[in-house]
Amino acid sequence: MLVNTTKGEMDDSLLVKKKGSIDNENEYTTWVEYYLDDELVHRSAHVTLKKSPFMDLIAASMA
Protein backbone atom coordinates (compact mmCIF):
# COMPACT_ATOMS: atom_id res chain seq x y z
CA MET A 1 0.00 0.00 0.00
CA LEU A 2 1.28 3.44 -0.89
CA VAL A 3 1.46 5.97 1.93
CA ASN A 4 1.69 9.72 1.49
CA THR A 5 4.77 10.90 3.36
CA THR A 6 6.98 13.94 3.72
CA LYS A 7 9.15 12.34 1.06
CA GLY A 8 6.32 11.61 -1.36
CA GLU A 9 4.36 8.41 -1.75
CA MET A 10 6.19 5.38 -0.37
CA ASP A 11 5.34 1.71 -0.13
CA ASP A 12 4.44 0.86 3.44
CA SER A 13 6.76 -2.15 3.33
CA LEU A 14 9.65 0.31 3.57
CA LEU A 15 8.26 1.99 6.66
CA VAL A 16 7.75 1.20 10.33
CA LYS A 17 4.10 1.58 11.30
CA LYS A 18 2.86 2.57 14.75
CA LYS A 19 -0.78 2.82 15.77
CA GLY A 20 -2.51 4.04 18.87
CA SER A 21 -5.81 5.10 20.31
CA ILE A 22 -7.34 7.21 23.06
CA ASP A 23 -10.71 6.28 24.51
CA ASN A 24 -12.08 8.45 27.28
CA GLU A 25 -15.34 10.15 28.21
CA ASN A 26 -14.72 12.97 25.75
CA GLU A 27 -13.44 11.26 22.63
CA TYR A 28 -12.38 8.13 20.80
CA THR A 29 -9.27 8.86 18.77
CA THR A 30 -7.09 6.67 16.62
CA TRP A 31 -3.82 7.63 15.02
CA VAL A 32 -1.28 6.03 12.73
CA GLU A 33 2.35 6.95 12.23
CA TYR A 34 4.91 5.79 9.68
CA TYR A 35 8.65 6.08 10.28
CA LEU A 36 11.55 5.89 7.86
CA ASP A 37 14.79 5.25 9.71
CA ASP A 38 13.32 6.69 12.93
CA GLU A 39 12.10 9.82 11.11
CA LEU A 40 8.36 10.52 11.30
CA VAL A 41 7.20 10.81 7.71
CA HIS A 42 3.45 10.41 8.12
CA ARG A 43 0.92 10.92 10.91
CA SER A 44 -2.85 10.88 10.59
CA ALA A 45 -5.49 11.07 13.30
CA HIS A 46 -9.21 10.36 13.46
CA VAL A 47 -11.23 11.90 16.29
CA THR A 48 -14.78 10.98 17.24
CA LEU A 49 -16.18 13.33 19.86
CA LYS A 50 -18.48 11.82 22.46
CA LYS A 51 -19.71 15.03 24.02
CA SER A 52 -21.18 18.12 22.45
CA PRO A 53 -22.11 21.44 23.99
CA PHE A 54 -25.83 22.04 24.34
CA MET A 55 -28.01 24.96 25.29
CA ASP A 56 -30.84 24.70 27.79
CA LEU A 57 -33.79 27.08 27.43
CA ILE A 58 -36.27 27.78 30.21
CA ALA A 59 -39.67 29.44 30.07
CA ALA A 60 -39.77 31.39 33.33
CA SER A 61 -42.85 31.38 35.49
CA MET A 62 -44.80 34.64 35.61
CA ALA A 63 -46.51 33.77 38.88
Place this chain on the structure above:
Amino acid sequence: MSNTQSMCTSFLGQLLTATHNFGTAPTRGTSAADTFKAALYVTTATVNAATTAYSSTNEVTGTGYTAGGIAVTNANAPTSTNSSATAGVGYWTPSANLVYSTVTLTTAFDTVLIYNSSQSNAAVSVHTFGAQTITAGTFTLTMPTNTTTSALLRLTTT
Protein backbone atom coordinates in the same frame (compact mmCIF):
# COMPACT_ATOMS: atom_id res chain seq x y z
CA MET B 1 -56.60 18.84 29.22
CA SER B 2 -54.42 21.31 31.04
CA ASN B 3 -51.91 23.93 30.15
CA THR B 4 -48.20 23.52 30.76
CA GLN B 5 -45.53 26.15 30.97
CA SER B 6 -42.80 25.42 28.47
CA MET B 7 -40.69 26.71 25.66
CA CYS B 8 -42.30 25.69 22.37
CA THR B 9 -40.28 22.99 20.67
CA SER B 10 -40.95 24.50 17.25
CA PHE B 11 -39.18 27.62 18.54
CA LEU B 12 -36.03 25.60 19.14
CA GLY B 13 -35.87 24.54 15.54
CA GLN B 14 -36.74 28.04 14.39
CA LEU B 15 -33.84 29.46 16.39
CA LEU B 16 -31.60 27.33 14.23
CA THR B 17 -33.11 28.75 11.06
CA ALA B 18 -33.28 32.41 12.17
CA THR B 19 -37.07 32.62 12.04
CA HIS B 20 -37.21 34.92 15.07
CA ASN B 21 -35.48 38.23 15.65
CA PHE B 22 -36.07 39.81 19.09
CA GLY B 23 -33.71 42.64 18.29
CA THR B 24 -33.28 44.97 15.37
CA ALA B 25 -30.49 43.20 13.53
CA PRO B 26 -29.42 41.41 11.50
CA THR B 27 -31.69 41.73 8.50
CA ARG B 28 -31.38 38.61 6.47
CA GLY B 29 -31.41 39.13 2.74
CA THR B 30 -31.79 35.50 1.76
CA SER B 31 -33.66 32.40 2.72
CA ALA B 32 -30.74 30.19 1.69
CA ALA B 33 -28.77 28.32 4.31
CA ASP B 34 -25.63 30.07 5.47
CA THR B 35 -22.15 28.71 4.89
CA PHE B 36 -20.45 27.33 7.99
CA LYS B 37 -16.76 26.61 8.35
CA ALA B 38 -14.51 24.74 10.76
CA ALA B 39 -11.16 26.17 11.86
CA LEU B 40 -8.52 24.43 13.98
CA TYR B 41 -6.68 26.11 16.88
CA VAL B 42 -3.42 25.33 18.61
CA THR B 43 -3.35 24.24 22.23
CA THR B 44 -2.16 27.64 23.42
CA ALA B 45 -5.16 29.48 21.95
CA THR B 46 -8.04 30.80 24.03
CA VAL B 47 -11.17 29.76 22.19
CA ASN B 48 -14.20 29.25 24.40
CA ALA B 49 -17.76 30.35 25.13
CA ALA B 50 -16.63 33.97 25.08
CA THR B 51 -15.46 33.67 21.47
CA THR B 52 -17.74 35.76 19.26
CA ALA B 53 -16.23 35.27 15.82
CA TYR B 54 -13.55 33.45 13.88
CA SER B 55 -10.06 34.85 14.26
CA SER B 56 -6.81 33.75 12.67
CA THR B 57 -4.99 34.37 15.96
CA ASN B 58 -3.55 31.06 17.13
CA GLU B 59 -5.21 29.19 14.29
CA VAL B 60 -3.12 26.28 13.06
CA THR B 61 -0.82 26.88 10.12
CA GLY B 62 0.87 24.40 7.90
CA THR B 63 1.14 22.78 4.52
CA GLY B 64 -2.26 22.04 2.99
CA TYR B 65 -4.22 24.07 5.55
CA THR B 66 -5.94 27.28 4.46
CA ALA B 67 -6.62 29.98 7.04
CA GLY B 68 -10.29 29.85 7.97
CA GLY B 69 -10.42 26.09 7.80
CA ILE B 70 -12.77 23.99 5.71
CA ALA B 71 -16.42 24.30 4.74
CA VAL B 72 -18.89 22.35 6.82
CA THR B 73 -21.18 20.18 4.71
CA ASN B 74 -24.69 21.22 5.63
CA ALA B 75 -27.29 18.98 4.03
CA ASN B 76 -29.17 18.30 7.27
CA ALA B 77 -31.94 20.78 8.02
CA PRO B 78 -32.32 21.50 11.74
CA THR B 79 -34.92 19.33 13.45
CA SER B 80 -37.07 19.89 16.52
CA THR B 81 -38.83 17.16 18.45
CA ASN B 82 -41.09 17.10 21.48
CA SER B 83 -40.16 14.69 24.24
CA SER B 84 -42.96 15.72 26.61
CA ALA B 85 -45.39 18.55 27.31
CA THR B 86 -42.56 20.53 28.85
CA ALA B 87 -39.48 19.36 27.04
CA GLY B 88 -38.16 19.27 23.53
CA VAL B 89 -34.96 19.40 21.54
CA GLY B 90 -33.87 21.35 18.49
CA TYR B 91 -30.77 19.88 16.93
CA TRP B 92 -28.40 19.93 13.98
CA THR B 93 -25.33 18.04 12.83
CA PRO B 94 -23.16 18.56 9.76
CA SER B 95 -23.99 15.97 7.14
CA ALA B 96 -20.40 14.90 6.60
CA ASN B 97 -17.29 14.45 8.69
CA LEU B 98 -14.77 17.27 8.88
CA VAL B 99 -11.76 16.10 6.91
CA TYR B 100 -8.49 18.02 6.56
CA SER B 101 -6.73 16.06 3.84
CA THR B 102 -3.00 15.90 3.13
CA VAL B 103 -1.90 18.46 5.68
CA THR B 104 1.15 18.94 7.84
CA LEU B 105 0.31 20.63 11.14
CA THR B 106 3.35 20.40 13.37
CA THR B 107 2.13 22.63 16.20
CA ALA B 108 -0.17 20.71 18.50
CA PHE B 109 -3.84 21.62 18.17
CA ASP B 110 -6.84 20.57 20.22
CA THR B 111 -9.83 22.67 19.18
CA VAL B 112 -12.19 23.20 16.28
CA LEU B 113 -14.36 26.31 16.00
CA ILE B 114 -17.56 26.08 13.97
CA TYR B 115 -18.50 29.50 12.65
CA ASN B 116 -20.85 31.17 10.19
CA SER B 117 -18.85 32.60 7.30
CA SER B 118 -22.01 34.10 5.81
CA GLN B 119 -22.71 36.21 8.90
CA SER B 120 -19.47 38.05 9.62
CA ASN B 121 -17.79 34.82 10.74
CA ALA B 122 -19.97 34.67 13.85
CA ALA B 123 -18.94 31.89 16.22
CA VAL B 124 -21.28 28.93 16.68
CA SER B 125 -19.57 26.31 18.83
CA VAL B 126 -16.22 25.19 20.19
CA HIS B 127 -15.24 21.52 20.40
CA THR B 128 -12.09 20.27 22.07
CA PHE B 129 -10.17 16.99 21.91
CA GLY B 130 -6.79 15.61 22.86
CA ALA B 131 -3.82 17.44 21.33
CA GLN B 132 -2.84 16.26 17.84
CA THR B 133 -0.23 16.89 15.20
CA ILE B 134 -0.44 15.75 11.59
CA THR B 135 2.45 14.94 9.27
CA ALA B 136 1.68 14.56 5.56
CA GLY B 137 -1.57 12.99 6.63
CA THR B 138 -5.27 13.47 7.22
CA PHE B 139 -7.10 14.77 10.24
CA THR B 140 -10.70 13.63 10.50
CA LEU B 141 -13.35 14.72 12.96
CA THR B 142 -16.21 12.26 12.82
CA MET B 143 -19.58 13.86 13.29
CA PRO B 144 -21.97 12.32 15.81
CA THR B 145 -25.28 10.78 14.82
CA ASN B 146 -27.88 13.47 14.21
CA THR B 147 -30.28 12.58 17.04
CA THR B 148 -31.88 14.35 19.99
CA THR B 149 -29.23 12.98 22.33
CA SER B 150 -26.07 13.08 20.25
CA ALA B 151 -26.35 15.82 17.61
CA LEU B 152 -23.46 18.24 17.39
CA LEU B 153 -25.66 21.21 18.36
CA ARG B 154 -28.63 20.78 20.67
CA LEU B 155 -31.04 23.31 22.13
CA THR B 156 -33.09 21.71 24.85
CA THR B 157 -35.91 22.61 27.19
CA THR B 158 -36.33 20.82 30.45
